Amino acid sequence: MKLYEKDSYLTTLKTTITQQGTDEYGNFVSLKDSIIYPGGGGQPADRAWIQAIPVTKIQKNENDVRYYLKEAPNNLPQQVDIQIDWAQRFDLMQQHTGQHILARVCEDLFQVRISKEQITLTDSFFEIDTKLSPTQLQTAIARSNEIIRAHKSVFILFPTEEQLKKETLFTTPPKYFAGLRLIKIADFDLIGCGGTHVQNTAEVQGIAFTQIKEHKKGMTLHFTCGNRLFQQFESNQKQLATLTKATQVPITGLTAFFKEQQEKIDTYQQRLAAYQVQTLITTAKEIAPNFVYSEATTANVKELQQAARKLAEIYPLALICTATKSDDTLRYHLTCLKENSKLPIGQLIKLSNQKFGGRGGGSALKGDGTLPYSQKEAWLHFLQD
Numbered sequence: 001m002k003l004y005e006k007d008s009y010l011t012t013l014k015t016t017i018t019q020q021g022t023d024e025y026g027n028f029v030s031l032k033d034s035i036i037y038p039g040g041g042g043q044p045a046d047r048a049w050i051q052a053i054p055v056t057k058i059q060k061n062e063n064d065v066r067y068y069l070k071e072a073p074n075n076l077p078q079q080v081d082i083q084i085d086w087a088q089r090f091d092l093m094q095q096h097t098g099q100h101i102l103a104r105v106c107e108d109l110f111q112v113r114i115s116k117e118q119i120t121l122t123d124s125f126f127e128i129d130t131k132l133s134p135t136q137l138q139t140a141i142a143r144s145n146e147i148i149r150a151h152k153s154v155f156i157l158f159p160t161e162e163q164l165k166k167e168t169l170f171t172t173p174p175k176y177f178a179g180l181r182l183i184k185i186a187d188f189d190l191i192g193c194g195g196t197h198v199q200n201t202a203e204v205q206g207i208a209f210t211q212i213k214e215h216k217k218g219m220t221l222h223f224t225c226g227n228r229l230f231q232q233f234e235s236n237q238k239q240l241a242t243l244t245k246a247t248q249v250p251i252t253g254l255t256a257f258f259k260e261q262q263e264k265i266d267t268y269q270q271r272l273a274a275y276q277v278q279t280l281i282t283t284a285k286e287i288a289p290n291f292v293y294s295e296a297t298t299a300n301v302k303e304l305q306q307a308a309r310k311l312a313e314i315y316p317l318a319l320i321c322t323a324t325k326s327d328d329t330l331r332y333h334l335t336c337l338k339e340n341s342k343l344p345i346g347q348l349i350k351l352s353n354q355k356f357g358g359r360g361g362g363s364a365l366k367g368d369g370t371l372p373y374s375q376k377e378a379w380l381h382f383l384q385d
């Protein structure tokens, strides 16, 4: 019997092993009764132990549920003790009930459609098919916390069709609800669900958004509830305290502070890029007639290209090569103003790839490539010829 479906608060159980064996996933047992949520419906499986041996995997089959054990279950008694990680389970119950509340609030207030509900050990979220404004989102979270504070009972129902007719929460409860496991939050929500929930909304403690992701047709609402909300708040506050201490800026000023820092970094990066280009230009040498070469230590591709363009203006008849060393690789850019009578640059790079183990390509007038730095001298001779 799935006892977790009737009572989410069972943390230990003595039950009988009905089957024991080994299959492709390892050593497993099946149980007469279980308090271990096997996962599903967007809620992860419980962390659990059977006779103090950790359960590593739970597999739901058509006729049985197999609990795979970390160690070979040698000499397991017929009667075994089951235990679940209650802290983790209760956290999931808080998230799951919070999800029911927030989803119902969003449906009622803004007529959204909910999909892709998911709860993990670190994140809870669902998708809605509408984009809500910041004010609407604020209203949804405020209303959800009102429901939590209202101390509403959460019931587990397995109604017959007759009993379902008496459910007055919806004027016409969907017929398919009959016989299903339903979760009812007092006068507020009734929905089919197989997961585990707290028995009173007050136990959710509180709910807050952690992230709102917009997409083309709607949004994903990430939220957190209960103990997890307080733990995350505390952890975030600690990190903010470290930042405010390091920057000497109050929390409310951090966004502006980092924006300003980023602008400074951008300015310095632009200056550095200009400096790199200038260095490549001033140190360029015509190492052979109509062949100009320049190498800088830390230039990037864009800077190599910029410098080459400027050098081509200075040496309009020459083949220009700008290059940089990164690790054991020579990264280069080739350009010329007029098509080289002997070979287009793209062809030249192709030959370089073949002869010197390089990579890259280009058009008639320019191209980029790399080759092992050890091949540099030989390659430069090849280009001069």
Ligand SMILES: [Zn+2]
Binding pocket: 096, 097, 100, 183, 193, 194, 195, 196, 197
């Ligand atoms: Zn549920």
